[in-house]
């Protein structure tokens with residue numbers, strides 16, 4: 879999973895399966911978070927990589943690479959009314 883199209887496909891599959899939330903983001907944090915796994919592409923987020931943390935309904939937290947977050951947020955916008 880390196881290609882934007884592949885990651886985008888994977889994000890859509892995860893959203894359809896309910897593994898990634900489809901809803902309004904209640905908070906968004908950008909920064910360096912260490913040793914976590916990206917919820918979109920399932921690869922590790924290295925401490926040197928910029929990560930995005932998205933929170934939904936103040937309960938569910940999704941950790942993503944900056945690039946994966948961009949694809950995910952684009953897909954969210956497409957699905958939201």
Ligand SMILES: [Zn+2]
Nearest residue numbers: 916919943946
């Ligand atoms: Zn990722």
